[in-house]
Amino acid sequence: MKPDSSWYWRKLCHLRGKFSPAEVKNVGVTGIFKASKLYNNTLSQHPVGYHQAVWCRLFIPKHRFLLWQVVNSQLLTRDNILSFCIPLETLLCPVCGFYNESHTHLIFECYIPKKVIELIFAWMGFRAWPIEFTGWTVWLASRRPGVISSITNMILDAVIYYLRRNRNIYLFNGFTWTTDYLAIDIMNIIQYRLFIVKNRKLTLQEQRFIGKITM
Structure with missing residues (x-):
């Protein structure tokens, strides 16, 4: 990574190793990548009936x-x-x-x-x-x-x-x-x-x- 890389690029590179290619493809299956969906998939969710x-x-x-x-x-x-x-x-x-x-x-x-x-x-x-x-x-x-x-x-x-x-x-x-x-x-x-x-x-x-x- 170049020393003058922006903080945003550094953050993206840091996150690259935290998600598998399958997880990334799953949230972009409709052709639109949604970062919120990728993040939500990392959370433990407990569906409720109400x-x-x-x-x-x-x-x-x-x-x-x-x-x-x-x-x-x-x-x-x-x-x-x-x-x-x-x-x-x-x-x-x-x-x-x-x-x-x-x-x-x-x-x-x-x-x-x-x-x-x-x-x-x-x-x-x-x-x-x-x-x-x-x-x-x-x-x-x-x-x-x-x-x-x-x-x-x-x-x-x-x-x-x-x-x-x-x-x-x-x-x-x-x-x-x-x-x-x-x-x-x-x-x-x-x-x-x-x-x-x-x-x-x-x-x-x-x-x-x-x-x-x-x-």
């Missing part, structure tokens, strides 16, 4: 990203922060102050999530998902494609986002929204989002469901 229920185009992007964090238990709840050996004054939930904060408590056990979810279920007309963490993740993985299924997932997505946002508002600003206000906010954002599907060809059941939650 990815399609999370990464749906109907969802608001920031909502689905937060749902992905929750379903993988990656939020910085106080029990997770403690696992990083970061000292905390307390592990108690910043909203209720009675129980340790965890993903299960944040979404299902704290008094505000319980009340908000009940209000949302009443609005939808049925109990849409399990209200405990393990059963909920299993339910999410078993979801099937369809308009009603996607809308139900989108509502769940919005519920989790607004509950997390309300927690952060209380933590940093010292106040929390009422459960009625949170539920109405969730309903409004869903109704706005449903304008996307109103022009699609829908079954009678789908039309009735959308009509019920947008009236």
Whole structure:
């Protein structure tokens, strides 16, 4: 290698010995070489059954990203922060102050999530998902494609986002929204989002469901 070779060329030469010719050919089989695909092939990947229920185009992007964090238990709840050996004054939930904060408590056990979810279920007309963490993740993985299924997932997505946002508002600003206000906010954002599907060809059941939650 020449002494005046660029850092980029040096890096390429360094990587040359880390991949076999077969691996390089595999990512360029379509005629277009994709470095990202070559890199991803070096990672140990564990497919999960709930990815399609999370990464749906109907969802608001920031909502689905937060749902992905929750379903993988990656939020910085106080029990997770403690696992990083970061000292905390307390592990108690910043909203209720009675129980340790965890993903299960944040979404299902704290008094505000319980009340908000009940209000949302009443609005939808049925109990849409399990209200405990393990059963909920299993339910999410078993979801099937369809308009009603996607809308139900989108509502769940919005519920989790607004509950997390309300927690952060209380933590940093010292106040929390009422459960009625949170539920109405969730309903409004869903109704706005449903304008996307109103022009699609829908079954009678789908039309009735959308009509019920947008009236």
